[in-house]
Amino acid sequence: NAGVMQNPRHLVRRRGQEARLRCSPMKGHSHVYWYRQLPEEGLKFMVYLQKENIIDESGMPKERFSAEFPKEGPSILRIQQVVRGDSAAYFCASSRGLAGVGPSYNEQFFGPGTRLTVL
Amino acid sequence: DQQVKQNSPSLSVQEGRISILNCDYTNSMFDYFLWYKKYPAEGPTFLISISSIKDKNEDGRFTVFLNKSAKHLSLHIVPSQPGDSAVYFCAGRSYNTDKLIFGTGTRLQVFP
Numbered sequence: 665n666a667g668v669m670q671n672p673r674h675l676v677r678r679r680g681q682e683a684r685l686r687c688s689p690m691k692g693h694s695h696v697y698w699y700r701q702l703p704e705e706g707l708k709f710m711v712y713l714q715k716e717n718i719i720d721e722s723g724m725p726k727e728r729f730s731a732e733f734p735k736e737g738p739s740i741l742r743i744q745q746v747v748r749g750d751s752a753a754y755f756c757a758s759s760r761g762l763a764g765v766g767p768s769y770n771e772q773f774f775g776p777g778t779r780l781t782v783l
Numbered sequence: 784d785q786q787v788k789q790n791s792p793s794l795s796v797q798e799g800r801i802s803i804l805n806c807d808y809t810n811s812m813f814d815y816f817l818w819y820k821k822y823p824a825e826g827p828t829f830l831i832s833i834s835s836i837k838d839k840n841e842d843g844r845f846t847v848f849l850n851k852s853a854k855h856l857s858l859h860i861v862p863s864q865p866g867d868s869a870v871y872f873c874a875g876r877s878y879n880t881d882k883l884i885f886g887t888g889t890r891l892q893v894f895p
Binding site: 668670695697699704705706707708709712719720722723755757759761770771772773774775776777779 | 787789819824825826827828829832872876880881882883884885886887888
């Protein structure tokens with residue numbers, strides 16, 4: 665499967681615990697994006713990363729949320745001290761990230777999502 | 784600040800007829816618009832896109848129209864098929880960033 669991989673697909677946490685969501689981009693893609701979809705809403709941009717670099721984190725909540733994309737391994741979205749309002753579907757997307765070459769090069773391919781439930 | 788709006792939360796169309804999904808935007812910096820299709824418990828899948836310098840793009844049964852003066856775009860599906868039943872999201876991308884701004888989606892149901 666050469667698509668974007670996300671795991672786990674479902675994650676249940678109690679209030680105050682930590683949640684770690686993983687995303688492996690498509691082969692050949694160097695850019696990763698995280699989006700969150702709350703119930704009955706559209707997807708909201710959270711953060712955009714390159715390997716070892718955060719490009720745009722304008723959609724990340726100021727506290728408890730962090731993201732990384734290390735040189736080796738998947739991208740991780742980390743939520744500390746989860747609260748009920750964090751319950752949502754978290755989607756990762758990847759692209760070639762060649763901005764300026766043309767829109768088709770920046771097409772974002774989405775993973776299946778991780779559904780986080782906070783009890 | 785809802786930069787991309789899909790005012791119709793749902794649409795029901797008979798098989799074989801045309802489905803028209805609408806999207807309005809407010810951000811003049813968008814240079815590229817995309818439509819994604821989403822089934823339950825799956826991630827969005829890219830459907831069709833249009834650059835802001837064009838007013839129409841067609842791909843098989845799917846056509847997207849862009850009216851820049853009205854800041855409006857629409858997706859036409861003809862003929863509609865039951866397999867088209869899904870949630871459709873419109874998204875805009877600013878020329879200076881790669882992040883996508885999504886609308887809230889329109890749930891399309893195609894019935895026999």
